[in-house]
Every structure is written in structure tokens, then in C-alpha cells.
Amino acid sequence: MHGRGVAPALTGFSLEVPAGSCVAILGPSGSGKSTVLRLTAGLDAPTAGSVHLDGADLAGVLPERRGMAMVFQRPLLFPHLSVRDNVAFADRVRGVPRRAARRRAEEYLGLVQLDGFGDRPARALSGGQEQRVALARALAAEPRVLLLDEPFSALDVRLREEMHELLADLRARLEPTILLVTHDHAEADALADSAAVLDGGRLLQAGPLRDLYARPASLAVSRLLGGRTEVAGTVVAGVHHSPLGALALPRAFPDGAAVLVLRHEAVQVTPPADPAADAVGTVVRVRRRGLRGLVTVEITADGGSATVDAELGPGQDVGTGRTVGLRLPAEDRWVVPVDDASDGPSAGGPRA
């Protein structure tokens, strides 16, 4: 999907979506994740490569014959139709009689908790309701694959969580196959069974989200998944050496320069005298997140300094400037190769 002299939007991308599962494509804007959806839907044609559905190549198959429905970031409800007729649209163009199509539309409106909204004009709805109708309309088409292109990113936080619950509920009832595009790893985590991390048109890593969080393949993946702690150092015989000291790794890594990544959820903040603390440092920054706080701790050693982000337990409170101990559980330590391409930290530093 590229012209002469233009960098391709996607290269070497291959992804499998098992039937009945929800796979998220996670990436920053401009990473080519929407291109994946448009190619899958047949809205754009690939310059090379192919899309297969149930083993059949979809090359040359028109979008309307692919059996896919898409929900975009904007609801795009047909303004000239009522809410009910929007949902009945797929049935109507399939030739289902009006009355039967409308009856089925009511069922799908019920599924998205919008019973009784059928008579309203499409434009007389709130943003969240519009997106629910768009979802009902797509589901009513009984697609073989449901494509979701950042469908909830224009909604406010509360509505987004409601939509996440609704979608989880719909998945349990209808078991649709879903390909979801999002830039929000929390959304992917909430909705999808597995994710593919995409950046610059390349697939960086794919797998269940637990794996991606715990064992990112690269710094870029760690950052896209919200990883904050990156400490540069060297691996020698399964031990990472850095300003944090010598930290034994849970499994073997090749010797050489490597960056230690730690999820802030896994790091525990303890009193400085804690004998089990792996490192002792000074709190340089505190960020509030409801009952929990997120602290940045600076650790200085002979070899330089490093910063580690940690999430406090509920009710736990430390002020800036305090000296604290940090427990870095061995099973949560992970190292990734030093990333030459990006501005990798030289002495380790969190990214806001």
C-alpha cells in the first residue's frame, strides 16, 4: 500500500486472528495499524501480500462481499435514517423485508442496551449512544470478522469503560471474531486476548498481553505498553550489572550490553532499612493516581545513577526527597537489547 518513493505503510507484517477471538493491533498514530484494517476490509488494495479468511484468499474480493463490518472512530450513522433503520441497514440491502429487518434491529438495539431508541433520528443521540448504535449496526450484519478502528477513543473515560464492559458482554454472548486497532495498551488489555504491537509499519511483537507486559521483545514494545523504567547495563553470566547493582535474571540472556526493564506495578517500595530491598534511593517525583501513587526513585552508585518507577500500595505514602528501599522481584526482571535506532537512555531514565 504505497506509491513510488513513499515508504510502505506496512512491511513484513503477518498476523493470525483465530475465529472467535479478539486480537488487538497496538501502535502509536502513524504506525500503519489502520492500514491493516483497511487492507483486511478491502477498502485499500495491498501492493504485495494477501489477506485470507477461513483459508480463502480475499484478493480482488469487493469490500461488500467480504463479510466484514467495521466500526470507525466516528460513528458515521446514516443521517437520513432512524436509529432502527441504521441497525437494519445490512438486512435491508440484503433484501430482508422491512418489517423483519426492523424486528431484528430491535433485538440488536437491546443487546447494546438501547431499547426504545429505535424511533429517534440518528442525530438525536449522545456520542456514547451513537457509538453503541454503530456497534449494533455492525453486529447486525453478522460479520465473519468485526473490525474496530479505535472505536472508543473519542469517548470520555467513563463512557469508554462502559463500552469496554459492553463489548466484553457481547463477546461472551455472540463470540464474534474481532480485530481491534488501538493506541491504548490498557484498552487492548481490557478487550483483547492477544495483541500485535506495530510501529513504523513493522510488527514488533505479537502474543498474549500478559506476555507482552512481562517480556517485551524490545524497548519500543516496552514503551508502547507503558513501561517506564529502563536501566542500561551489561549482562554477564545471567546477571545484569548497572547502577542498581548486580541483579540476577530469571532466565538466561546473551552476555553484553542490555537494558533492564521493570514494570512499575511489580516494584515494591519499602523502608530503607528493609533487608530484602534490592536497591536504596531517593524519591525525586511523586504522581498521584487515585489511592495509589507513582513514585520515581533515583539510585546513585559508583557507576552512575539510574531511576526506577514504582507504584505505591493503596494508602502508602512517601514524600519527595525521602530515602526508600526498592524490592525488584526476580521473576519480574527482564532485559531487552540496547536500541540503537531510538534515543535509548545512556544511564537509564524513566519516560514520562
Place this chain on the structure above:
Amino acid sequence: MTPTRPGPRGRALLLVLPALVPVVAVVGAALVSAALLSLGLAPLVGEPGLSLDAYRAAAGDLGTGIGLSLGIAAASTGIAVVVGLCLALAATAAVRRSRLLGALAALTIPIPHLVGAAAIGLLLADAGFLARLLGVDPASWPPLVGGQLWVAVVAEYAWKESAFVALVVAGVLATRAASYGETAALLGAGRWARLRYVTLPLAAPALLSAAAVSFVYTLGSYEVAALLGRAYPEPLPVLAYRLFTSIDLAARPQAAAVALTTTALALLVVLAALRALRRLAAER
């Protein structure tokens, strides 16, 4: 005493006043004087007295003129709507978009009707360009210019107005047709279903407004029918102009009567179009 401030309605009225005053002054004054003239209340000679004599005197010509004018306007608007819609669809299609067609349609707009009429005349006359190109003898060439069916007149209006319709409809479709079309396609709608269930309903209000404007314009315009039409019967504007410039000063009230009738017809069409637009909006 505190000065009374205008409410929101009053303020809105004040804001539109600069636009309202010239319209009311010019159109209102012209209409009132034409009405007075046609009803015998402002005669050029003699005593003023309310009468329908002017309407009665012009009745015969007025009847054929109304039929003819409505016929020409309906035919040319009908063709313009179909052709203009096709042009707009071609110019905004997601696939195989024709920029050339769009550009050609846009080029048509600034050409004055008078020039267009002359060009159509040169093209379609019995000794015109088309007849020569096809090698047809002028005697056996159908009477397109000045003929019974007013073909050249309808062709000129249809050609000009189709460009106008295309411009208006393409403007509406350009911003929304692509995304709605994609959505519809992914819901299983093929080309025809998309046209019928999505594109046409989206274009309908713009199409209706453009058709109404085009119809009213054609109904009231003079030069094309005068240049390319026949001497008798006359469409309303041609009739009005002939009566008004007649050396017989007694024909002036008749000219005013014809002009007022034309205005009333146009007003009826505009009101009908507004009503239809409102109904269209209420359905949504």
C-alpha cells in the same frame, strides 16, 4: 430611566436589517409598482381605477405562455438534475474519480447564458456546426433552433444548469460520500444499494434545492428563449418584455400582469420546494 435593550429576537432582526432593507426596497418597490400598473391603479394616461382589464387582455397569450414556460423549465431542470447528479457522482466517486469531468462542469459555470445561447445556436442551427460536421443538408436538418419543441432552448438551459447542479451536489457529497459509502460497503451494500440507500438520500436535499433554483431561474430568464426560440408562442419573460417595449403604451399594464404572473409562479415553486425540503428534514 433605563434604556430598553432589544431582546435576542430584536437583536437578530437588527443584524439582518442591512441585508433586508435593500431587498425589501428594490424587490418590494418593483413588485408594488408592477402590481399597481397591472391593476390599473397607476395608468400612464387617464384616471386610476381598479380593474383586471390588463389580465383579461393578456389572458390568451398568458395561458399559452404559462404552459410553455413551465414546460421549458421542467424539461431543462429534469435533464439538468439527471446529468448534474451523474457529473457530481463521477467527480466525487471514491474509485475512478473523474477530475476531468468535474473540471469541465466547473468551467461551464462562468460562461454567461447569452454566450451559451449563441454557441448553442451556432452548433444546432440548420446551417450550424453540427449539421455541417454530420454532412446533413440544411433542408433535412430537424428544426432544433426555433422549432416547435424548443430543443435548442432546453438544451442550453440543461447544459448550463447541469453544471450548477453538479457543483452544488458535489459539494455536499465530497465531504461525506466517501466515509458513508465505505461504511455501507462494509455492511454489505453493493454499488447500486449504496447509490439507492446512501448516496441519493444524502444528496437529496442539495439536489432538491439546486433543482428549485434552476427551475425558477429558467422560468424567469429571457435571453436564451428570445435568441433560440420561435416568434410565437412566447414564454412568459419574452412576452412580458415584448409587451413592455411595445409602442402601444396601453400594453404596459399587460406587461406588468405577465411579470406578476411569472413572479407568482416562481414563488409557488419556491414554496413547494421549501415544503418538500422540510418534509425531507422531518423524515430524518
